[in-house]
Amino acid sequence: MTSHSEPDSNIVLYDTMQRQKVPFTPTTPGHVGMYLCGPTVYSDAHLGHARKEVAFDVIRRAFMHFGYAVRYVANITDVGHLQDDSDDGEDKIAKRAALERLEPMEVADKYFWSFMDDMAALNILRPSINPRATGHITEQIALIEELIERGHAYESGGSVYFDVRSWPDYGKLSGRKLDDQEEGTREAVRGDKHDARDFALWKNAEGGHLMRWPSPWGIGFPGWHIECSAMSLKYLGEGFDIHGGGLDLEFPHHEAEIAQAEAAGHAFARYWMHNNMLTIGGEKMSKSKGNFTTIADVLSRHDPMVVRFLLVSSHYRSITEFSDAAFESAKNGYRRLSESLHEIERRLSDAPDGEDATLDRKIETHVQAFEAAMRDDFNTPKAVAALFGLSGDMNSALAAGKVGRATLERARDAFHTLGGDVLGLFAGGGAAQEDNSEVVGTLMQLVLKARQNYRLNKQYAESDELRDTLAQVGVTVEDTKDGPRWRR
Numbered sequence: 001m002t003s004h005s006e007p008d009s010n011i012v013l014y015d016t017m018q019r020q021k022v023p024f025t026p027t028t029p030g031h032v033g034m035y036l037c038g039p040t041v042y043s044d045a046h047l048g049h050a051r052k053e054v055a056f057d058v059i060r061r062a063f064m065h066f067g068y069a070v071r072y073v074a075n076i077t078d079v080g081h082l083q084d085d086s087d088d089g090e091d092k093i094a095k096r097a098a099l100e101r102l103e104p105m106e107v108a109d110k111y112f113w114s115f116m117d118d119m120a121a122l123n124i125l126r127p128s129i130n131p132r133a134t135g136h137i138t139e140q141i142a143l144i145e146e147l148i149e150r151g152h153a154y155e156s157g158g159s160v161y162f163d164v165r166s167w168p169d170y171g172k173l174s175g176r177k178l179d180d181q182e183e184g185t186r187e188a189v190r191g192d193k194h195d196a197r198d199f200a201l202w203k204n205a206e207g208g209h210l211m212r213w214p215s216p217w218g219i220g221f222p223g224w225h226i227e228c229s230a231m232s233l234k235y236l237g238e239g240f241d242i243h244g245g246g247l248d249l250e251f252p253h254h255e256a257e258i259a260q261a262e263a264a265g266h267a268f269a270r271y272w273m274h275n276n277m278l279t280i281g282g283e284k285m286s287k288s289k290g291n292f293t294t295i296a297d298v299l300s301r302h303d304p305m306v307v308r309f310l311l312v313s314s315h316y317r318s319i320t321e322f323s324d325a326a327f328e329s330a331k332n333g334y335r336r337l338s339e340s341l342h343e344i345e346r347r348l349s350d351a352p353d354g355e356d357a358t359l360d361r362k363i364e365t366h367v368q369a370f371e372a373a374m375r376d377d378f379n380t381p382k383a384v385a386a387l388f389g390l391s392g393d394m395n396s397a398l399a400a401g402k403v404g405r406a407t408l409e410r411a412r413d414a415f416h417t418l419g420g421d422v423l424g425l426f427a428g429g430g431a432a433q434e435d436n437s438e439v440v441g442t443l444m445q446l447v448l449k450a451r452q453n454y455r456l457n458k459q460y461a462e463s464d465e466l467r468d469t470l471a472q473v474g475v476t477v478e479d480t481k482d483g484p485r486w487r488r
């Protein structure tokens, strides 16, 4: 494994803005600033959140592995926004508050903490900064004032709107031309907007809106998009490195974020990264299709590490399929890897000193393949394939006989560094499994001793019964020159 005293300068990533893979160069050498759009905390997080959070957690971990210091900012939207781009519709947090008879901030906190629990279970590293929209009203108002001053926003009836026609760049991320956007929206220049495409920066809190703050334009609350421009610039600075989010946020949310920041004279994110959606049974997950699944629900049925393994087994830019078959195959794949690792750790206890040069070279080849895959736009399926290569070579070598301690340690470290530190696997449930595997190991020694005794006493019926029972739970016993050996 390379020692990373110097950060790796060969990382290539797909930039949504440039629509191609480009070399990554940080604003500040050795440092990466990342901003990720977080959840609106008004209900339990769903699988789409898990997909996004794991995708960007792995990207963050890869940068760390390649020697970068990462400042990872992920916001929490705890202001109740309106369901359709700040126009009409209901405020999701207020709606839930009424439903659950809670204060709006009680709703936000309840789901904020359940989100944090879900993230911890999935072994997502905590953000460096987790800014909440309600804690940054001042910054949002200041940014809106800059936009009004520069003629890119106007106040109307106690609300403030971004003047889309004043900013020709609007649409550059998603490739939507203003004329295209106009179609179908021309009918509705409602209320106090000058143009149907203008979006709210600040909304008048009329009609008993529960979350409200004083502003230069009266009592109100911020629009849907302004918090991300204000908080990313505050914590990551001008021209920060990477802005991430789900592909579903590309338009209008990210487009609006860019317009708000750049029209106010700020250099915004230099790279845009988007994860693709996930499907369940081939269909996009949605409440109306009845295939909507919360993270908590999935974690009650599956090992979090298997969920994580399923997610990293597909590239963040491809569509991930969640199905029973996908879970089954993820479960088997993850078991193969963790059993390989456990076998290596088990065999370390009686490993001979020394190393195996041929096997060492193979390990190094897999490590390099893993790192090359991650350098290439974080290609996790290829990286996972390299782990399987490592696992296969180690399994064959261990089946053939004893392997030198130094080589075993090298393989173990590769599993921990690549699978553990970078992909975030072998954690949480992994520790419990390890405890478990120690108990199982001890019990299996007893079982094998009993089997030996049956055979010595020619109690073949009992010996066969034992073998058959073990086979039923997936354990096979082999007789080797070093004595019986079992595996699942």
Ligand SMILES: [Zn+2]
Pocket (backbone or CB within 6 Å): 036, 037, 038, 228, 253, 257
């Ligand atoms: Zn955002």
